[in-house]
Amino acid sequence: MFEFQGSSGQNYTGATLGGLEYSSSSYLTAGSSVRQNSNWSSNSQYNIFVTVTSRSDFSASGTTTKWITTYAEGADVDVSNPQLVKISNSKFLLMWTENSSTLKYVFLNAKGEKTTSVYSAKAVLSDCQPVYSNGYVYWYATGNSSYETTKPKLYAIKVSKPSAVLATSGSLTAPTMGTVSNASKGAVRDKQ
Secondary structure (H helix, E strand, O other): OOOOOOOOOOOOOOEEEEEEEEOOOEEEEEEEEOOOOOOOOOOOOOEEEEEEEEOOOOOHHHEEEEEOOOOOOOOOOOEOOOEEEEEEOOEEEEEEEEOOOEEEEEEEOOOOOEOOOOEEEEOOOOOOOOEEEOOEEEEEEEOOOOOOOOOEEEEEEEOOOOOOEEEEEOOOOOOOHHHHHOOOOOOEEEEO
16 A cells, blocks of 8 residues: 555554545545655654555555645644545545644545645544535544643534535534535634
């Protein structure tokens, strides 16, 4: 799926995996990694990737890697472990957090190719696996980073109008459709 530098016994890979889904033709895996070359270290710049493995060919030649972000060394952008959500056999949502407070997300096809631009919103992910239901992707998180504790927020992205993220705070009730459709591009709406 992904070739790592180093020799046998070196346990630190400089990579994380955050999602595994399947389409009618492929297996998609999402993760983050440093550039896998002889010069990498734990301080190297991480980027988000998706690997696509053919369901009929598990060999190295049956797998391709698509780099979703391409930050250069020294960019000082902290990318979180991504989440991958299956919308249909041909549509997936890839989500990750940058610098602990900005949600980034993009739609992919069954070949792991971007089908939209990368969206951005003031929101966060958690270890909670986002789920797709009734036209929305839902997940919850607490705080703006792993070090901050606040009331849980339930987040939602309307798949047909993905340019905004809706968040409810104080209780875990589902967001309403009207609030999402009226949200401005890239904004997060809090419902108290």
